[in-house]
Amino acid sequence: MHNDIASVLISEERIQSRIRELGQQIAADYRNHDDLLLVAVLKGSVMFMVDLVRHIDLPLAMDFMAISSYGASTQSSGVVRLLKDLDTDINNRHVLVIEDIIDSGLTLAYLIDQLQRRNPASLRICALLNKPDRRQSSVAVDYLGFDIPNEFAVGYGLDYAEKYRNLPYIGVLKEEVYRRG
Numbered sequence: 001m002h003n004d005i006a007s008v009l010i011s012e013e014r015i016q017s018r019i020r021e022l023g024q025q026i027a028a029d030y031r032n033h034d035d036l037l038l039v040a041v042l043k044g045s046v047m048f049m050v051d052l053v054r055h056i057d058l059p060l061a062m063d064f065m066a067i068s069s070y071g072a073s074t075q076s077s078g079v080v081r082l083l084k085d086l087d088t089d090i091n092n093r094h095v096l097v098i099e100d101i102i103d104s105g106l107t108l109a110y111l112i113d114q115l116q117r118r119n120p121a122s123l124r125i126c127a128l129l130n131k132p133d134r135r136q137s138s139v140a141v142d143y144l145g146f147d148i149p150n151e152f153a154v155g156y157g158l159d160y161a162e163k164y165r166n167l168p169y170i171g172v173l174k175e176e177v178y179r180r181g
């Protein structure tokens, strides 16, 4: 698995230290709320969610949504489909959406639109990674881990054809891995 990686973009140490900072910042910002709801988008955001919540020293709940992504391709189709909805009614709740990566922004724009219709008390976005050069749909990110260059990243939740999610760091795949299919 490590052999398929051309270069490491963000080390495990940098990821974990940034997540600690984000968690502390979120805890400070929401200190007056006891009904914070974190919503993660499956499956890529799971690692981020479970590491982040351990640095948010507040009462909170977690829920999950699934939306269609690129399949085995590395390009956004622009078509977003809801595969699994929340278990929670978010009406009047303080919602913080946890995303792994914002690329074109199309996925998040769709998600925000869906969630806003349900009248949450507040709705903010926390994303681990952002590719600013690729944005097609403008979305305001309230908490951001890292900006990364326009390269296809894997690891720490991010997959290529469902693999590499369990890498503890974020890296770029070797060209030959895509050619292999």
Ligand code: IMP
Residues within 6 Å of the ligand: 044, 069, 070, 076, 099, 100, 101, 102, 103, 104, 105, 106, 107, 108, 151, 152, 153, 154, 158, 159, 160
């Ligand atoms: P967007 O709709 O283009 O912003 O794409 C967002 C989703 O595409 C993310 O939640 C990821 O599932 C996937 N994605 C975008 N860029 C990458 C990448 O570099 N590596 C792995 N998955 C990615």
Ligand code: MG
Residues within 6 Å of the ligand: 041, 042, 043, 044, 045, 069, 100
């Ligand atoms: Mg995803």
